[in-house]
Amino acid sequence: MTELKINNGRFTLVNNDCLQYLKTLEPNSVDLIVTDPPYFQVKKDAWDNQWTSEADFLAWLDEVLFEYWRVLKPSGSLYLFCSDRLAAKTEVLIGQRFNVLNHIVWRKENGVHKRHRKEGLRRFAGQTERIIFAEHYGADGVAKGSSGYQDKCQKLKSSVFEPLISYFSNAKEKAGVPSKLINEATGTQMSSHWFTPSQWKLPTKEQYAILQSLFENYSVKLEKEHSELAKEYSALHLNYVDLSRDYDELKQQYETLRRPFSVTADVPYTDVWDFNSVQYYEGKHPCEKPLDLIKHIMTASSRPGLVVLDTFLGSGKAIARACVDLDCQLIGVEMDPDIFRTTVEDLSLYQ
Numbered sequence: 001m002t003e004l005k006i007n008n009g010r011f012t013l014v015n016n017d018c019l020q021y022l023k024t025l026e027p028n029s030v031d032l033i034v035t036d037p038p039y040f041q042v043k044k045d046a047w048d049n050q051w052t053s054e055a056d057f058l059a060w061l062d063e064v065l066f067e068y069w070r071v072l073k074p075s076g077s078l079y080l081f082c083s084d085r086l087a088a089k090t091e092v093l094i095g096q097r098f099n100v101l102n103h104i105v106w107r108k109e110n111g112v113h114k115r116h117r118k119e120g121l122r123r124f125a126g127q128t129e130r131i132i133f134a135e136h137y138g139a140d141g142v143a144k145g146s147s148g149y150q151d152k153c154q155k156l157k158s159s160v161f162e163p164l165i166s167y168f169s170n171a172k173e174k175a176g177v178p179s180k181l182i183n184e185a186t187g188t189q190m191s192s193h194w195f196t197p198s199q200w201k202l203p204t205k206e207q208y209a210i211l212q213s214l215f216e217n218y219s220v221k222l223e224k225e226h227s228e229l230a231k232e233y234s235a236l237h238l239n240y241v242d243l244s245r246d247y248d249e250l251k252q253q254y255e256t257l258r259r260p261f262s263v264t265a266d267v268p269y270t271d272v273w274d275f276n277s278v279q280y281y282e283g284k285h286p287c288e289k290p291l292d293l294i295k296h297i298m299t300a301s302s303r304p305g306l307v308v309l310d311t312f313l314g315s316g317k318a319i320a321r322a323c324v325d326l327d328c329q330l331i332g333v334e335m336d337p338d339i340f341r342t343t344v345e346d347l348s349l350y351q
């Protein structure tokens, strides 16, 4: 086995069989798996013809999936490419270990279907590749059974937001404003969310303004009945801009616990994606993935600093570029020594 660290340690490149290498990785050490395994007898290359039957191929893939399950963090994401032909079986296999979120259809406008002689077809021409997107079962709660992730999440949420929760709950307690009155004034039945750790959230700007004047009126009442100290603590004295700035900072800390995912209306946000495939050039890996597609995956499902794993690296060109641009670490595994050599040469030039 060869293991190289290049690009100031950002890329760990491994020349080995992926199963052997995966077994050496620590559990829960990877944030995102983006990978493109052999398709089974789609390409003429030796790596796509290592198994004598489809059943053998799927059994092998299941072993790989077991290792993915082990190394992927509870908040991690898996994107696995597969051919349209085996997509259904692959999805079922993945579903036995992971919670499948999407079966993404990658439509290639410039695909090989254009070159088929249509009259000779015995089935409809494939114009797509599929990408199965999955997370751990219970990713927002009890992922990986005994890890107590839900508990940790709840505790962390309470402790991260503790200063803000206390600010609100202290004020309410000191002012003694009844919940019923708060609900009536703010027009919601959910005001308890602002004063207790369970499902805590920040009121809106409008709701906060109502709370401030409500608590202020109560403070005037308190002033007559209680001490100055009680009055001070009962006032919601912070302005909303400061409050929401604190909230945003704390929320960011909390968000780092969850599976990253963000899209906008300006990117492919449905499960049908249109990206052109990489056109032939001298020395191209037969399955090189387009950079815009890989970058789309990583923009949606990564954050700076995360560890990305591809155990079927091939050329590694797109995933490595995306990792540099989005400031992630890459572990890439490629079994074929010749492909590996070319990949290392190419990726050494990445800045």
Ligand SMILES: C[S@@+](CC[C@H](N)C(=O)[O-])C[C@H]1O[C@@H](n2cnc3c(N)ncnc32)[C@H](O)[C@@H]1O
Pocket: 016, 017, 018, 019, 036, 037, 038, 039, 047, 285, 287, 288, 289, 311, 312, 313, 314, 315, 316, 317, 318, 333, 334, 335, 336, 339
């Ligand atoms: C479908 S290609 C991936 C191409 C890649 N997405 C790219 O953009 O270039 C699969 C790659 O996995 C490699 N491979 C096949 N079996 C492997 C194994 N057991 N361990 C590691 N790599 C393997 C093959 O040599 C091949 O380069």
